[in-house]
Amino acid sequence: MANLVEKLIDQPLTPWLSGSGPEGEIVLSSRIRLARNLRCLPFPGRASAAQLGEITAELKEVPYDLQAEDGHEYAFVELDQLLPLARYVLVEKHIISPNHVAEPENRALIVRDDVSVSIMINEEDHLRLQCLEAGLNLNDALEKANAVDDIIEAKHDVAFMENMGYLTSCPTNIGTGLRASVMVHLPALSLTKQMGRIVAIATQLGLTVRGLYGEGTEAAGNIFQISNQVTLGRNEQDIISNLTSVVKQVVDKERMARRLLINDSPDALFDRVWRAYGVLRYAHSISAQESLALLSEVRLGVDLGVIDETPPDIFTKLLITTRPNFLQHLAGDVGMSQSESDKMRAKLVRATLQKT
Known part of the structure; x- marks a missing residue:
């Protein structure tokens, strides 16, 4: 048990x-x-x-x-x-x-x-x-x-x-x-x-x-x-x-x-989802709220075929692993500060995206 x-x-x-x-x-x-x-x-x-x-x-x-x-x-x-x-x-x-x-x-x-x-x-x-x-x-x-x-x-x-x-x-x-x-x-x-x-x-x-x-x-x-x-x-x-x-x-x-987004304003959509991907791919510190917002936009880009560098399940996987308590658990419950948690989250997201 x-x-x-x-x-x-x-x-x-x-x-x-x-x-x-x-x-x-x-x-x-x-x-x-x-x-x-x-x-x-x-x-x-x-x-x-x-x-x-x-x-x-x-x-x-x-x-x-x-x-x-x-x-x-x-x-x-x-x-x-x-x-x-x-x-x-x-x-x-x-x-x-x-x-x-x-x-x-x-x-x-x-x-x-x-x-x-x-x-x-x-x-x-x-x-x-x-x-x-x-x-x-x-x-x-x-x-x-x-x-x-x-x-x-x-x-x-x-x-x-x-x-x-x-x-x-x-x-x-x-x-x-x-x-x-x-x-x-x-x-x-x-x-x-x-x-x-x-x-x-x-x-x-x-x-x-x-x-x-x-x-x-x-x-x-x-x-x-x-x-x-x-x-x-x-x-x-x-x-x-x-x-x-x-x-x-x-x-x-x-x-x-x-369909409205990709047909009426494709340039704005492409820019938005790729910017989100870029931040997640290279950021060295990111909050729980910001990471989830950016992951949502990356998932939108994946679903619409704009981003082909990552599978859809990255969103649901990181939905759990970037949460504050799960992240603390991964660190071994060492009592991280907010700054340390944000750095570890960014590192985890970078590593996950690099594997795809």
Whole structure:
């Protein structure tokens, strides 16, 4: 189990960020998250430390139940047994949430060896089960999530009412308890100043648009998460169908914006993406925010055939390895200053681009 966790922390690229799924040049990943709570125990926000410990103890056998069904290895990780840096690396890898690591005592994580399944224990709900797939692939993610949920519910009594559905800490999750989200890379819509309209339309359709790490975060590197807002009164397939339909429209608009850029102002586009590549290729100090912004523009250049010196997956690989905590982990948790971190990031990016 320890080796599996170390591997998950060390690896620079997770399978669901491979870019191999449907619409993979724009849709980075699809996620299904199910919120569940055990019956007769307070939700985490109202539970005592002893009750949180009781919940964690009850769920310790879940990895063995899951492994018996699908053959994958699962790890059960108590968050307070991980170093703080390791916890924040897991946040950067989208395996756990920032809220989950805020108070690590009596919090735990169950994670599959390929990271396509992870379960946060005692985050906002007793269980936050998430399944991830590459590209626009919500149906496969939902099928996997339901299979995992069935295994858990076969042995654990969860809070459910016939007239309301699953009971959750947040009222917007009551019902199916399902939050479906898609991570998209939208540099052309950002460059052509259309993202404000996209966000407004999504909101009108019952969806929400957030940043790279979800609620309350910015869209660093032109990466956005589009997800449903409400689950009560809606079945799972309706939620999935609505989100998939909207995402396909956003993908079409991004492609239109890309054609507009390359047809109407090719010189400006070529100059912009090659300048971004040049800075990344030769800079000796670069911040996390700037590197992600420039990597986004280089990926746009690659996707449009302007830059042919680097493969598309460089973007998703460096998306993880240039993050502050992962970089600190690579350095051996030596407590780098901001200046040292920026220099190491630039060196890592230069070395990665030189290998292509």
